[in-house]
Amino acid sequence: MPCKRIPLCWKRGLVQQWGFRGRGLAWTSCGHASSCSEATRLIGDRGDLLAETADNPQEVQVKQGVLGDCWFLCACAALQKSKYLLSKVIPPGQPSWTDEKYRGCFTCRIWQFGHWMEVTVDDRLPCLGGKLCFSQCQTEDVFWLPLLEKVYAKVHGSYEQLWAGQVADALVDLTGGLAERWTLKDPGRKMEKERTGTVLEKTVFRRLMNLKEQCVISCSVLSSRQGTSELGEFHAFIVIDMLNLSKVAGKDIILLRIQNPWGRRCWKGPWREGGQGWSQLDPVVASELLSQIQEGEFWVEEEEFFKEFDEITTGFPITEEGQLQSLYTEKVLSHTQNLFGSWVKGQSAGGCRNNSSFPSNPKFWLKVCEQSEVCIALLQKHRKYSADWAGRVRTLTHVAKDSPSLAEGIQGKNYQAVGLHVWKVEKRRFNLPKTLSTPPVVGTVCHSYDREVYVRCDLSPGYYLVVPSTFLKNAEGHFLLRVFSTGRISLSEIKPPPIDAALCEELPPGIGESCVKVTLRQHCQDSKCHPIGFHIFQIPNKGNFTVIIATKIDRKRIQSQETLGHVLQEVSFTAVMKK
Structure with a gap:
C-alpha cells in the first residue's frame, strides 16, 4: 500500500491493523507542517486537538466519508455539548505537531464496560487521492474527528468494524452515561407496538428539544419512502435546532434543523431550498433561516419529521461535574453504584421467567434510602465482534423482518437477548419463589438483543431485588449492572449459599x-x-x-x-x- 511519509517517529506497528487497504489508498500524516508541502495543505496552522473543538462550530461540524459510521459521528457531537466530556475524551495538554516534544501520536479515552480506557494512535490517516477518505470536519485542517475515529476503530479492531452500529452504543462509549431510543411511528396494532417499543409523543419530543444544548438528539431513517428517498436507508442524522414560528407565521409552524453527516443537502421536502413551504413565511424571515444552514443541513416541518423519520436516540445530559441528568425531570442523578456479574451455564444462567430455573439467575440487593428517581441499566459485554450487513444503523427488528436467520447471526455472535426485572421486598429475609411469582415493580418490556437495556422508575425507601436475565437458559455472558439515582442508594450482590452449608452446620450447644x-x-x-x-x-x-x-x-x-x-x-x- 503506498504511503506518504513524513520524517517523524512513527509507531508503524499500529498502521498494519486498520483494514481497508484498497486500491489507491494511502496513509497521509497530519504531522509537522514544515515537513511536506502536502502536509501544509492539509493541516494549515492548527495545533492542539482540544483547542480545535472550541473554535467556530462550523469547523467542527462532522462530515462522513466512505465509511458507514454515521452512528458514531452523530455521537461525537456530544463533545461539543460538554466541557467535561471534551476534556475526558480528548485529554488536554498533549504535545501538538508544532511542539518539539511531539512524537507523532495522540491519546484519547473511550468508556468501555465500566472503565475509561486510554487509547494511543499514530497520526497517519487513510487517504484516497490525497484526501481523507473517512470522517473529517468541514474545515479540512481540523483533525480531532478523524483521529478520534481512528481511536474508536482501534478499540473495535479495525475501521471495517465501524461499518454499522447503534447511536446509543456510541453515545455511551463517549460519555460513560446512558442513552434512550424511541420510535416515531405508531403501528396501531398492539403486537407491532410491542415489537417497536416506546412510541415518542410530540409533547415529550418538544420537552426533549429543550435539552438540545446539553445532549445529542439523533434521528434515523430505517426504510426508504417517497419523501426520504434521497436520505438513504439505515442512516442517522443530528437534530440541531427547533423553532416555533407561530408568531411570525400566524399559524402553528414548527421547524426542525437537521444535519446530515454525509455533508450534502439531500432533502426534497416542501422546506428544501426553493421549496413551497417558505411561501408561508415572510421573505425576510425565510431568507434568514435559509442563511443559517450549513452544508449538509436542511429544515423540515415537525409533522413531516414524524412522518419521514423512524427513530429518535437521545443521550442523557452530562453536567460539568460529570454527573448524569434525567431526561424526564432534569434532576441530577448524583448517586451511582456499579457491580459486575455473569451468567454461568448450569449455575446462574437461568433464562427468562418462562423457565423454572429463573430464580437461579444472579440477584442483587438495591437499598433505596430516600424517595428517588432511579435508573437501572444492564450492560452486557460483547462476546465477539463481527462484520454487520450493508446497513448503516443496525436495527435488529427490521433485519429480522427481512431475514430472521441473518438477524440471529448478527446479534448472536455479539450479544444475548437480555432483560431486567425489579421486585420490592419488605425485609431482607424473604421467600424467593413466592416473591418471583408476583409481578415486578418495574421491568423491561421484553428481552432484547440491545447491548444495554435499562429501566427508570420512582422508588420509595426500602429494599429491592434486582434480577438480570438472558432469554435463553444456559446462555453464558458477562454484564455490568449500573444504578443512577437522585437519592442515596446501596447496591450489593446476593451471594448464593455454599452447596453443603446445611450439612456443615454445627449442633447447637447443650x-x-x-x-x-x-x-x-x-x-x-x-x-x-x-x-x-x-x-x-x-x-x-x-x-x-x-x-x-x-x-x-x-x-x-x-x-x-x-x-x-x-x-x-x-x-x-x-x-x-x-x-
Missing part, C-alpha cells in the same frame, strides 16, 4: 448424645427442585424412627409466557403440587 439433628437435602439437577419436607415419629420402647417425605404444598404461582420481542404476559393462579 445438646447431648440423646439428641439427633436430621437434615434432608435433595440434589437438584438444573435447579429443578421439588417442594419437600419430613416428619419424625417415635416408636414406643424402641430407638428406631420413621421418616415420611411429603411433597404436597399450597402456594401461589405465576405462569409466564414470553416470546422474544414480545411483552411478558402474566397470569396468577393458585396451584397445588401433588405427590
Whole structure:
C-alpha cells in the first residue's frame, strides 16, 4: 500500500491493523507542517486537538466519508455539548505537531464496560487521492474527528468494524452515561407496538428539544419512502435546532434543523431550498433561516419529521461535574453504584421467567434510602465482534423482518437477548419463589438483543431485588449492572449459599448424645427442585424412627409466557403440587 511519509517517529506497528487497504489508498500524516508541502495543505496552522473543538462550530461540524459510521459521528457531537466530556475524551495538554516534544501520536479515552480506557494512535490517516477518505470536519485542517475515529476503530479492531452500529452504543462509549431510543411511528396494532417499543409523543419530543444544548438528539431513517428517498436507508442524522414560528407565521409552524453527516443537502421536502413551504413565511424571515444552514443541513416541518423519520436516540445530559441528568425531570442523578456479574451455564444462567430455573439467575440487593428517581441499566459485554450487513444503523427488528436467520447471526455472535426485572421486598429475609411469582415493580418490556437495556422508575425507601436475565437458559455472558439515582442508594450482590452449608452446620450447644439433628437435602439437577419436607415419629420402647417425605404444598404461582420481542404476559393462579 503506498504511503506518504513524513520524517517523524512513527509507531508503524499500529498502521498494519486498520483494514481497508484498497486500491489507491494511502496513509497521509497530519504531522509537522514544515515537513511536506502536502502536509501544509492539509493541516494549515492548527495545533492542539482540544483547542480545535472550541473554535467556530462550523469547523467542527462532522462530515462522513466512505465509511458507514454515521452512528458514531452523530455521537461525537456530544463533545461539543460538554466541557467535561471534551476534556475526558480528548485529554488536554498533549504535545501538538508544532511542539518539539511531539512524537507523532495522540491519546484519547473511550468508556468501555465500566472503565475509561486510554487509547494511543499514530497520526497517519487513510487517504484516497490525497484526501481523507473517512470522517473529517468541514474545515479540512481540523483533525480531532478523524483521529478520534481512528481511536474508536482501534478499540473495535479495525475501521471495517465501524461499518454499522447503534447511536446509543456510541453515545455511551463517549460519555460513560446512558442513552434512550424511541420510535416515531405508531403501528396501531398492539403486537407491532410491542415489537417497536416506546412510541415518542410530540409533547415529550418538544420537552426533549429543550435539552438540545446539553445532549445529542439523533434521528434515523430505517426504510426508504417517497419523501426520504434521497436520505438513504439505515442512516442517522443530528437534530440541531427547533423553532416555533407561530408568531411570525400566524399559524402553528414548527421547524426542525437537521444535519446530515454525509455533508450534502439531500432533502426534497416542501422546506428544501426553493421549496413551497417558505411561501408561508415572510421573505425576510425565510431568507434568514435559509442563511443559517450549513452544508449538509436542511429544515423540515415537525409533522413531516414524524412522518419521514423512524427513530429518535437521545443521550442523557452530562453536567460539568460529570454527573448524569434525567431526561424526564432534569434532576441530577448524583448517586451511582456499579457491580459486575455473569451468567454461568448450569449455575446462574437461568433464562427468562418462562423457565423454572429463573430464580437461579444472579440477584442483587438495591437499598433505596430516600424517595428517588432511579435508573437501572444492564450492560452486557460483547462476546465477539463481527462484520454487520450493508446497513448503516443496525436495527435488529427490521433485519429480522427481512431475514430472521441473518438477524440471529448478527446479534448472536455479539450479544444475548437480555432483560431486567425489579421486585420490592419488605425485609431482607424473604421467600424467593413466592416473591418471583408476583409481578415486578418495574421491568423491561421484553428481552432484547440491545447491548444495554435499562429501566427508570420512582422508588420509595426500602429494599429491592434486582434480577438480570438472558432469554435463553444456559446462555453464558458477562454484564455490568449500573444504578443512577437522585437519592442515596446501596447496591450489593446476593451471594448464593455454599452447596453443603446445611450439612456443615454445627449442633447447637447443650445438646447431648440423646439428641439427633436430621437434615434432608435433595440434589437438584438444573435447579429443578421439588417442594419437600419430613416428619419424625417415635416408636414406643424402641430407638428406631420413621421418616415420611411429603411433597404436597399450597402456594401461589405465576405462569409466564414470553416470546422474544414480545411483552411478558402474566397470569396468577393458585396451584397445588401433588405427590
